[in-house]
Amino acid sequence: xxxxxxxxxxxxxxxxxxxxxxxxxxxxxxxxxxxxxxxxxxxxxxxxxxxxxxxxxxxxxxxxxxxxxxxxxxxxxxxxxxxxxxxxxxxxxxxxxxxxxxxxxxxxxxxxxxxxxxxxxxxxxxxxxxxxxxxxxxxxxxxxxxxxxxxxxxxxxxxxxxxxxxxxxxxxxxxxxxxxxxxxxxxxxxxxxxxxxxxxxxxxxxxxxxxxxxxxxxxxxxxxxxxxxxxxxxxxxxxxxxxxxxxxxxxxxxxxxxxxxxxxxxxxxxxxxxxxxxxxxxxxxxxxxxxxxxxxxxxxxxxxxxxxxxxxxxxxxxxxxxxxxxxxxxxxxxxxxxxxxxxxxxxxxxxxxxxxxxxxxxxxxxxxxxxxxxxxxxxxxxxxxxxxxxxxxxxxxxxxxxxxxxxxxxxxxxxxxxxxxxxxxxxxxxxxxxxxxxxxxxxxxxxxxxxxxxxxx
Amino acid sequence: xxxxxxxxxxxxxxxxxxxxxxxxxxxxxxxxxxxxxxxxxxxxxxxxxxxxxxxxxxxxxxxxxxxxxxxxxxxxxxxxxxxxxxxxxxxxxxxxxxxxxxxxxxxxxxxxxxxxxxxxxxxxxxxxxxxxxxxxxxxxxxxxxxxxxxxxxxxxxxxxxxxxxxxxxxxxxxxxxxxxxxxxxxxxxxxxxxxxxxxxxxxxxxxxxxxxxxxxxxxxxxxxxxxxxxxxxxxxxxxxxxxxxxxxxxxxxxxxxxxxxxxxxxxxxxxxxxxxxxxxxxxxxxxxxxxxxxxxxxxxxxxxxxxxxxxxxxxxxxxxxxxxxxxxxxxxxxxxxxxxxxxxxxxxxxxxxxxxxxxxxxxxxxxxxxxxxxxxxxxxxxxxxxxxxxxxxxxxxxxxxxxxxxxxxxxx
Numbered sequence: 008x009x010x011x012x013x014x015x016x017x018x019x020x021x022x023x024x025x026x027x028x029x030x031x032x033x034x035x036x037x038x039x040x041x042x043x044x045x046x047x048x049x050x051x052x053x054x055x056x057x058x059x060x061x062x063x064x065x066x067x068x069x070x071x072x073x074x075x076x077x078x079x080x081x082x083x084x085x086x087x088x089x090x091x092x093x094x095x096x097x098x099x100x101x102x103x104x105x106x107x108x109x110x111x112x113x114x115x116x117x118x119x120x121x122x123x124x125x126x127x128x129x130x131x132x133x134x135x136x137x138x139x140x141x142x143x144x145x146x147x148x149x150x151x152x153x154x155x156x157x158x159x160x161x162x163x164x165x166x167x168x169x170x171x172x173x174x175x176x177x178x179x180x181x182x183x184x185x186x187x188x189x190x191x192x193x194x195x196x197x198x199x200x201x202x203x204x205x206x207x208x209x210x211x212x213x214x215x216x217x218x219x220x221x222x223x224x225x226x227x228x229x230x231x232x233x234x235x236x237x238x239x240x241x242x243x244x245x246x247x248x249x250x251x252x253x254x255x256x257x258x259x260x261x262x263x264x265x266x267x268x269x270x271x272x273x274x275x276x277x278x279x280x281x282x283x284x285x286x287x288x289x290x291x292x293x294x295x296x297x298x299x300x301x302x303x304x305x306x307x308x309x310x311x312x313x314x315x316x317x318x319x320x321x322x323x324x325x326x327x328x329x330x331x332x333x334x335x336x337x338x339x340x341x342x343x344x345x346x347x348x349x350x351x352x353x354x355x356x357x358x359x360x361x362x363x364x365x366x367x368x369x370x371x372x373x374x375x376x377x378x379x380x381x382x383x384x385x386x387x388x389x390x391x392x393x394x395x396x397x398x399x400x401x402x403x404x405x406x407x408x409x410x411x412x413x414x415x416x417x418x419x420x421x422x423x424x425x426x427x428x429x430x431x432x433x434x435x436x437x438x439x440x441x442x443x444x445x446x447x448x449x450x451x452x453x454x455x456x457x458x459x460x461x462x463x464x
Numbered sequence: 465x466x467x468x469x470x471x472x473x474x475x476x477x478x479x480x481x482x483x484x485x486x487x488x489x490x491x492x493x494x495x496x497x498x499x500x501x502x503x504x505x506x507x508x509x510x511x512x513x514x515x516x517x518x519x520x521x522x523x524x525x526x527x528x529x530x531x532x533x534x535x536x537x538x539x540x541x542x543x544x545x546x547x548x549x550x551x552x553x554x555x556x557x558x559x560x561x562x563x564x565x566x567x568x569x570x571x572x573x574x575x576x577x578x579x580x581x582x583x584x585x586x587x588x589x590x591x592x593x594x595x596x597x598x599x600x601x602x603x604x605x606x607x608x609x610x611x612x613x614x615x616x617x618x619x620x621x622x623x624x625x626x627x628x629x630x631x632x633x634x635x636x637x638x639x640x641x642x643x644x645x646x647x648x649x650x651x652x653x654x655x656x657x658x659x660x661x662x663x664x665x666x667x668x669x670x671x672x673x674x675x676x677x678x679x680x681x682x683x684x685x686x687x688x689x690x691x692x693x694x695x696x697x698x699x700x701x702x703x704x705x706x707x708x709x710x711x712x713x714x715x716x717x718x719x720x721x722x723x724x725x726x727x728x729x730x731x732x733x734x735x736x737x738x739x740x741x742x743x744x745x746x747x748x749x750x751x752x753x754x755x756x757x758x759x760x761x762x763x764x765x766x767x768x769x770x771x772x773x774x775x776x777x778x779x780x781x782x783x784x785x786x787x788x789x790x791x792x793x794x795x796x797x798x799x800x801x802x803x804x805x806x807x808x809x810x811x812x813x814x815x816x817x818x819x820x821x822x823x824x825x826x827x828x829x830x831x832x833x834x835x836x837x838x839x840x841x842x843x844x845x846x847x848x849x850x851x852x853x854x855x856x857x858x859x860x861x862x863x864x865x866x867x868x869x870x871x872x873x874x875x876x
Contacts, residue, residue, distance in 0.1 A: 435803065435848075
C-alpha cells in the first residue's frame with residue numbers, strides 16, 4: 008500500500024534539497040520574520056482603528072471558538088479549518104506569526120538579545136523549558152468555562168485579548184504585558200509553553216504535524232547554539248531531541264546552526280519525544296476531560312451570576328443584551344479603537360466589558376463598524392440595515408424640561424420624534440436609541456435608557 | 465347576504481358564544497385512579513392559620529374555649545382534616561393542634577397535615593431538628609400529611625440543595641409521615657418541573673378559587689391541570705382568597721343571593737373549589753363559630769355545583785371583573801415593545817386581584833406572587849415611561865401611568 012507520509016517525504020526532501028541549493032536555511036527564518044513584521048504592523052493599525060485586516064482578527068483562536076459556539080457560520084468553520092490545517096502542517100506557526108502576543112514576545116526577545124549577552128552568558132547550562140501537564144488542565148478549565156457560557160476567565164489568559172487590552176492602554180492589559188516583559192527576560196516564552204490556553208490546544212495538535220523541526224542524522228557537534236536561541240526552550244541539544252509540542256516554529260534555531268544539521272521542514276518518521284508513559288497520559292487526559300466538564304458546568308452558573316449582577320448599560324447593536332454581553336466580550340477593545348464616534352468605552356468598575364457611553368457623542372446611523380470588527384461573536388456581525396433597525400436603547404423626553412425647539416425632530420435619523428403641543432414626543436417603539444436627539448438637545452431634556460433586550464424591528 | 469353566507473355567519477356566532485363556556489370550568493378529564501383517592505363526603509379541612517384570638521393584636525393568644533367547641537362541632541359533623549404549619553399563629557398553631565385536637569380526641573378520628581418550612585432553614589441538618597420539634601409540639605407520633613411549605617422559584621434552589629424531598633421521602637419510609645407533597649404558589653412550568661423531579665409524591669397543595677382560575681399571573685387552572693395530569697390529588701388553599709370572596713361587592717353578592725337566598729358568598733367559593741373532581745380537600749381558615757357552622761352545613765352533604773350554579777358563578781365573576789381597575793385582556797401585544805421587558809399583563813393581573821381585596825389588609829397573597837414574578841420579569845418600578853407599549857395596546861390602556869400605581873402598590 009502506498010504510504011502517504013513516505014510519498015510526501017520524498018517530495019518534500021526533493022524540494023528541500025532544491026531549496027537548500029536555492030537559499031540557505033536561515034532565510035526561512037528571515038522570511039518568516041518579515042511576514043511577522045508585516046502582520047504585527049497590520050495588527051497594530053487594526054487595534055488603532057486606522058485599517059482593519061479582517062481575517063487576521065477573525066483567525067484568533069479564542070474569539071473564533073467562541074463565535075463558532077455562539078453561531079455556527081460557514082465562515083467561522085472555514086477559519087477554524089484554516090487554523091487546524093495550518094497547525095497540522097506546520098505545527099504552532101500560529102503562535103510565532105499570527106498571535107499578537109507571540110509577536111510582542113518576539114519583539115521583546117529581539118530587544119533583550121544584547122542584554123542576554125551581557126547577563127546570561129554564564130548560565131549556558133539548561134535552556135530546556137519544562138512543559139508541565141497542568142498547562143492542559145488550565146486550558147481545559149478556561150475553554151470549558153468559555154463554551155459553558157462565560158469568557159470572563161479565558162480573557163485573562165487569552166493572548167489576543169491581553170494584547171488588544173494592552174494596545175488600547177487599558178490597565179489590565181498593560182499590567183499583564185509588564186509582567187510578561189519580566190517573565191520573558193528570565194524564562195523567554197514561558198507563557199506560550201506553560202500558560203497560554205491557545206498554545207495548549209495548538210501544541211497538542213502539533214504533535215500530529217506533518218512538518219517538524221528535527222536534528223539531521225549526522226553533522227551535529229552539540230554546540231548548543233540552537234538551544235540557546237530557542238525562545239520556547241524546546242531543544243534538548245544534548246539528547247538531540249526537539250519538543251515539537253512547545254516549539255512555536257519561529258525557525259530561529261536554523262540561523263545559528265553552522266553545520267546545517269537542524270532541518271526546518273521535513274516529514275518526521277516518528278515523534279521525537281516520547282511524551283509520557285501510557286498511565287501518566289491516561290491520568291492527564293482524565294484530568295483534562297474532568298476539568299473541561301467541570302468548567303463547562305461552572306461556566307453556565309458563573310455566567311448566570313454575572314448576568315444577575317451587572318449594571319444595565321447600552322451595548323453595541325448585535326450584542327443582544329447587556330447581561331449576555333458581559334459574559335461574552337473578550338475585552339480586546341478592538342471596537343473601542345475602531346468606533347468612529349468614540350462612544351464605545353473600555354470596561355470599568357461598573358461594567359466588566361466594553362459598553363456605549365453617549366456622554367460626548369452619539370452613534371452614527373450609517374455605521375456598524377463595531378459589529379464588523381468584533382471577532383468573538385459577542386457583537387454579532389450584522390449588516391448595516393439590521394443595525395439601523397435594532398433598538399439598543401430608548402430616548403425618553405423629560406416634558407418638564409423640553410422647550411419645544413424641534414431640533415431633535417429634525418435630527419432624528421428615523422424620524423420617530425414628533426412635536427405635540429409644543430413638546431417633543433418620541434415614538435419609543437420605533438426609536439433605536441442612537442442618541443442623536445440627546446446630543447443636540449440644548450436643554451438636556453432627553454435621556455437615553457438602555458434596553459433590557461435588543462430588538463430587531 | 466345569500467343564504468349560505470347567512471348560515472355560515474350564524475354558525476360562527478354560535479361557535480363564538482360557545483367559546484367562553486368551553487374555557488370556563490373544568491376541561492381536563494380526571495382519571496379513575498385519581499377519583500379513587502378522593503372521598504367526596506369529606507372535602508373540608510380546618511386551616512389552623514386564622515384561629516380565634518383573645519387579644520386581636522397577639523397572634524399567640526388563642527381562644528381555646530371557642531376553638532375547642534369549634535373543633536368538636538367540626539368533627540361531630542364528620543370532618544377530620546386539620547392543616548397547620550411551623551410558622552402559623554406566631555409558631556403556636558402546632559401547639560393549638562395538640563391542645564384542641566390531639567389531647568381531646570382519639571388518634572384514629574382525625575388527620576393532621578403540617579409543613580416543612582424549607583425556605584426558612586439555614587442547613588440541611590435543621591430539617592431533622594424542626595421535624596422532631598413539630599412532632600413534639602403537636603404531640604403526634606406521625607403526621608398523616610406532610611408537605612414542603614411554599615415551593616417557588618426562589619426556595620426551590622434551597623430545597624434542592626438540602627435534598628428536602630429526599631428528607632420527607634425518608635420520613636415516609638420510617639412511617640413518621642403517611643402522605644407527602646408540597647404547597648405551591650408559582651408558575652405551572654415550575655410545578656411540572658418539581659413533580660417530574662419527584663414522581664413519588666401523594667398530593668399537592670394549590671391556590672384555587674374562581675377568581676384566580678384564569679388569572680394570567682396566578683394561573684390556578686394550569687396548575688390544577690398539571691396536578692391532575694400526574695394523578696396527584698389537590699388540596700386547595702385560599703378558596704375564598706383570604707376572605708375577599710366572602711365579602712364581595714354588593715352587586716356581586718346580589719347575584720348570589722338571587723340564585724340562592726340562604727347561601728353565603730363564601731359557600732359559593734368553597735363549593736366551587738370542592739366541585740373540581742381532582743380536589744381532595746378544601747382548606748378554610750375559620751375564625752368564628754358562625755363561619756364553621758356555615759361551612760360545615762353545605763359541605764356535610766356536599767353536592768358539586770350544578771350547571772346552573774356554575775353559570776351563577778360565571779355571571780358573578782363577570783360582575784367582579786366589571787369592577788376591576790385595569791381592563792387588560794392579556795393579549796401581550798405590549799410585551800414585545802417594552803424596552804425593559806416588564807411582564808405588563810402579569811403585573812396588571814396582580815394589581816387587579818389586589819384591588820379586589822380589602823385594601824386595609826397589611827399582607828395579601830398577591831405580594832407573594834409579585835415577589836415571584838419579579839424574579840422572572842423586570843420589576844414595575846423600572847418602567848421608563850417611554851410609552852412604547854401604549855401605542856400597541858388595543859384597549860388603549862395608559863400603561864405607563866398604571867405602572868406607577870403598580871409600583872406604588874407592590875413596592876412601597
